[in-house]
Amino acid sequence: MATESALRFGAQTDEMTSLLRIVNMVRTGEAMTRPEIGRVTGLGRGVVTQRVDYAIQLGYLEDGEFGPSSGGRAPRTLRFRGERGTIIICALGALHIHVGVAALDGDLIDQTHRKWDIARGPADTLAAAMEMIDGLLERTPADSVWGVAVGIPGPVDFDSGRPVAPPIMPGWNGFDIRRGFEQRYGAPVWVDNDVNLLAFGERARRRDEIPDLIYCKVGSGIGAGLISRGRIHRGVNGAAGDIGHVRVRDSDALCRCGKIGCLEAVAGGWALVRDAKIAIAEGAGGFLAARSAAGEDPTPEMIARAAENGDALAISLIQRAARDVGESIAALVNMFNPGTIIIGGAVAAAGELFLAEVRQRVYELSLPLATRDLHIVQSMDDPREPLRGGADMVREQLFDVTFPRWFAEGRPARIEVPVPA
Ligand SMILES: [Zn+2]
Structure with a gap:
């Protein structure tokens, strides 16, 4: 029987469109009762009843509690069967x-x-x-x-x-x-870039807005996820936001992608580990050097923590990385004009030390109009x-x-x- 009516609906696209809309309205909380659905869609009472019945028959919706009354009998709320x-x-x-x-x-x-x-x-x-x-x-x-x-x-x-x-x-x-x-x-399976998933996570957190945001992850590698008017921007080949392999000024560092002078090769976690080891070999002291002497190689997490705790070598590494990241983000800000930039990842876990430097570079190098309503914040860092x-x-x-x-x-x-x- 479901198949029969499905065919009927398949042939009548207006009916199907309003049906999908109704299920999605209940799912997202846009409208929760039959009268509300009628008000929002402009559909008549009989039509709403018929569509809702069909959505219930297909198993998407079910009747829930009685909602608040607006004078007469309280309408029943509908719920989406997320389980x-x-x-x-x-x-x-x-x-x-x-x-x-x-x-x-x-x-x-x-x-x-x-x-x-x-x-x-x-x-x-x-x-x-x-x-x-x-x-x-x-x-x-x-x-x-x-x-x-x-x-x-x-x-x-x-x-x-x-x-x-x-x-x-x-x-x-x-x-x-x-x-x-x-x-x-x-x-069905969908494959996406990991930083895009982080950007989606931020979007989910901001349900009540339609965000324009950039999620920039500074971990071992560096990448960004771009959300424009609530939609992810992946680009033609899925390469959008891949700022880790954009060239920075005055660098001849070899990147793990094989190119020279990528942002990641100076500011990514693996580059900081490389530079920490070089500095220690050249005689730098402090926390990282002591750990290293005890047989523990530095990691991006360790460098971020050491910087927060005031280790001079770690602070200089983190601040330099933040300046380079800030410079690349400034270019994105001028082009993309986001409302929010969220910075996450192991290197950015150094917190305000990293963020302050990024902010300063971005405000220095971006157009005033592009930064007027810009917020640069740290991610929740929730795994x-x-x-x-x-x-x-x-x-x-x-x-x-x-x-x-x-x-x-x-x-x-x-x-x-x-x-x-
Ligand atoms: Zn590279």
Whole structure:
């Protein structure tokens, strides 16, 4: 019966459009009762009732509590049945795997992580990630997986889900990341850059605004995620925001991408580790030197912490990195005019020390108009952020992009790679 009416709706696109709109209104909280839906959409009472009944029949909505009365009988609220499906998120970093399971409303249900070197290649890495995901699904059985988000630390062609010449991921170029996840979990898979997931996480946090923001991650590597009018900007080839490999002035440092003078090669965490080791070898003292003498090599996290605690070598490394990052961000600010810049990552964990220097460079080098309403803030630095962002990215793909294609089935098509519109 559902199929019959689905066909009917498929043929009548106006009906279907209003139906999708109604489900999404309840899902996002834009309208929660039948009378509210009528007011917002301008549809008549009979039409609203019929659409809502059909959405209930397909399993998307159900009747909830009675809402506040506006004089007469209180209308019943509707609720979106977010528990009907789950979203799997697999966030791969350069040196770790972080996986999670979220409900359709974006709430993270469970998560786990482990250290892992992504240079071990796609086959081993994805097998390890899936083993972790299977462990989560054993703990939190999910009836039905509706979508999978995969984040990787490199550029991605979003339409095909394949990495594009990722500088720190040998063996991953062009690898079909989607296929294995699709086969294992029977759900559509979307692959995105890891910093884009962080930007999505920030967007999810700012539900009530339509943000123009840049998320800049200064970890071992450096990258940025751009959100314009609430939408991610990936660029034609998925390379948008890859500021780590833009050339900075007066540098001849060799980058791990093979080029000379990249931002990352002077300001990325790995570059700071390199420079800390050189300084220590040349006789620098202090906390980092003492750790090093005790057999502990510096890490980006250690340098950030040492800087916060007043170590002179660490402070000079962090401040220099912040100046270079600030200069690159200033160029983005002039071009993109964001309202907010969020700075995250292990190097930026040095906090105000890093942020103050970035702010100063950005205000110095940007056009006054572009910085009039600009806020530069530190990220929450919550390790769950890429998971929340991945869930948000999948929710967008499911309900804003591909919904018309699978709506009548009651859940996303099992093994179907959504084709770009
Ligand atoms: Zn580079």
